Amino acid sequence: MKYLDIYNEGAEKLKAAGVNEAALDARLLLEFVCDTDHNTLLVHGDMEVEDEKKERYFECIDKRSERIPVAYITNSCEFMGLDFYVTGDVLIPNQDTETLTEEALRYIHDGMRIMDLCTGSGCIGLSLLRYSNDTHVVATDISDAALEVAKRNADNLGVSDRFMPVKTDIFPEKEDEKFDIIVSNPPYIRTSVIDTLEPEVKKYEPYIALDGSEDGLVFYKKIVPGARDYLYKSGYLFLEIGYDQGEDVRKLMEDNGYKDVQIIKDLGGNDRVVLGCYY
Numbered sequence: 435m436k437y438l439d440i441y442n443e444g445a446e447k448l449k450a451a452g453v454n455e456a457a458l459d460a461r462l463l464l465e466f467v468c469d470t471d472h473n474t475l476l477v478h479g480d481m482e483v484e485d486e487k488k489e490r491y492f493e494c495i496d497k498r499s500e501r502i503p504v505a506y507i508t509n510s511c512e513f514m515g516l517d518f519y520v521t522g523d524v525l526i527p528n529q530d531t532e533t534l535t536e537e538a539l540r541y542i543h544d545g546m547r548i549m550d551l552c553t554g555s556g557c558i559g560l561s562l563l564r565y566s567n568d569t570h571v572v573a574t575d576i577s578d579a580a581l582e583v584a585k586r587n588a589d590n591l592g593v594s595d596r597f598m599p600v601k602t603d604i605f606p607e608k609e610d611e612k613f614d615i616i617v618s619n620p621p622y623i624r625t626s627v628i629d630t631l632e633p634e635v636k637k638y639e640p641y642i643a644l645d646g647s648e649d650g651l652v653f654y655k656k657i658v659p660g661a662r663d664y665l666y667k668s669g670y671l672f673l674e675i676g677y678d679q680g681e682d683v684r685k686l687m688e689d690n691g692y693k694d695v696q697i698i699k700d701l702g703g704n705d706r707v708v709l710g711c712y713y
Contacts, residue, residue, distance in 0.1 A: 435482070435483055435485075435488055436479065436480050436481065436482060436483070437464070437468070437470075437474060437475065437478060437479050437480070437481040437482075437483050438475065438479030438480065440464065440483055440488055440491060441460055441461060441464050441475060441479075443492075444460035444463065444464060444491060444492065444495045445457045445460035445461075447460075447492075447495050447496075447499060448460055448495060448498055448499060450499075451498075451499035451500075451501075453498060453499065453501070454632075459498055459504050460495065461475060462504055462508070463491060463494045463495060463498060463504065463507065463508070464491055466494070466507075466508045466510075467487050467490050467491045467494060468483060468487055468491075494507050501632075501633035501634050501637065501638070502634070502638055503526055503634045503638055503639075505520050505526045506520065506521065506522050506526070506638060509521060511526050511527050511555075513527035513528075513531070513532065513535075513557045513561065514532055514535055514536075514557070514561040514564075514565070516557075516560075516561060516564060516591060517590075518555050518556075518557050518560075518587050519555070519583060519586050519587055519590060520555050520583065521579070521583055522638055522639070522640065523577060523579035523580050523582075523583055523640060524554040524555040524577075524579075524580045524583050524584075524640065524643070525554050525555070525619075525639055525640065525643045525644075526639065527555060527557040529700075529701065530674070530700050530702075530706055531557065531558065531619050531674055533674075533698060533699075533700040533701070533706045533707055534558060534617065534619060534672055534673075534674045534706070534707045535557075535558050535561050535562065535617075537672060537698050537707050537709060538558075538562060538615060538617050538670075538672045538709075539562065539565055539566070541615060541670050542562060542566050542569065542614075542615060543566075543614075544566060544567040544568045544569065545567075545568045545569065546566070546569050546570075546614040546615060547569070547570050547572075547611075547612070547613045547614055547615075548562055548569060548570065548571045548572070548613060548614065548615045548616070548617065549571070549572045549573075549574070549606075549613045549615075549616045549617070549664060550562075550571055550572070550573040550574070550616075550617050550618065551574050551604055551605070551616065551617070551618035551620065551657060552574070552575060552604070552618055552619060552620045552621070552643070552653070553573035553574060553575045553580070553581075553584050553599070554575060554580050554583070554584070554619075554643060555580070555583050555584060555587060556573055556583070556584030556585075556587045556588060556597070556599075557587070558617050558619060559571040559573045559584075559597065559617070560584070560587055560588055560591055560593060560597065562617070563591075563593040563596050563597060564591055564593060569596065570596045570597075570598070571596065571597050571598065572598045572600060572606060572611070572613070573597060573598065573599050573600065574599075574600045574601075574602050574604065574605065574606060575599070575600075575601065575602075576601065576602065576603050576604075576642070577601075577640070577642065577643075578601060580640075580643075581599045581600075581601055584597075584599050585597075585599055604653070604656055604657060604660065605660050605661075605663075605664065611664065612664060612665065612666045612669075613664050613665055613666065613669060614665075614666055614669050614670070615669060615670050615671075615672065616657075616661045616664060616665060616669070616670070616671050616672070617671075617672045617673075618653075618657055618672070618673055618674070619673075619674040620646070620653035620654065620657060620673070620674075621642070621643055621644055621645050621646045621653055622646040622650045622651070622653065622654070622674070622675060622676045622679060623644045623645065623646050623650060623676065624646060624647075624648065624649065624650040625645055625646075625647060625648055626648070627650075628641070628644055628645060646676075650676055650679060651679065651682060651683070651686075654673065654675075654679075654682075654683050654686055655686065657671075657673065658671070658673075658683075658686050658687055658690050658692075659690050661712070662690065662691065662712055665712045667712070667713060668711055668712070668713060669711070669712050670709060670710070670711050670712070671687070671692065671709065671710055671712065672707060672708075672709045673707065673708050673709070674706060674707055675705060675706065675707065675708055677704035677705055677706070678705070679705070680697040680705035680708060681697075683708040684697055684708055687708060687710040688710075691712065691713065692710030692711060692712050693710060693711050693712075693713050694710060694711045695708065695709070695710035696708070696709050696710070
């Protein structure tokens with residue numbers, strides 16, 4: 435069966451299943467199975483595909499038709515220009531979180547100590563390590579499975595010697611350790627909203643990494659005051675937020691002694707990051 439014909443059949447199946455961006459996902463899955471790139475569809479659509487790869491492709495299409503995200507099928511996701519290993523034990527890194535990472539990079543200098551709370555795949559902390567020199571990250575998560583994913587990514591990116599994963603509920607026990615920067619993308623979706631999300635999110639992404647309680651603010655109420663015990667004076671806290679949480683988190687930070695508190699918008703024009711300096 436020809437490459438283009440297989441692609442068209444896959445795209446039609448995904449479209450019938452109600453998958454958004456069916457054509458894109460069909461192409462990405464075919465490239466994953468055949469180890470090809472975008473140009474193959476454009477230039478080599480008449481290429482014959484082995485039966486084994488064809489069968490594997492349609493197995494992937496069936497999974498995507500069940501609304502399993504592409505990243506969980508391929509166990510791969512690009513973030514900040516880097517390839518991250520992902521499983522259903524961690525949130526899939528997304529472009530909104532790149533806003534947080536890019537903003538933190540503006541404040542990072544060589545040799546800094548960074549803490550990444552609720553690290554998941556490690557995409558934030560590990561990106562900060564890859565794009566800086568002689569920095570070190572302590573990454574916390576309550577999930578053993580998530581920490582294993584983060585460790586694997588640290589190995590894959592060649593920064594495991596500067597990356598320390600710690601299993602804990604938000605903060606590590608050693609309050610005498612100080613950090614120049616603390617970053618976090620905590621769970622912040624209101625509990626009542628989760629059931630309204632796309633099946634890819636509510637059914638397959640880890641609930642523990644989504645649920646921010648009734649008002650979506652429970653983790654900020656712990657992180658903002660708690661971070662003061664771990665930040666050097668003039669250290670910075672960076673938090674990803676939901677589109678409608680900017681003013682609430684800004685006030686929380688100001689009430690806890692943070693100065694120069696700013697709300698940063700993402701590429702879509704929504705409030706996405708709150709940052710402040712602890713004096």
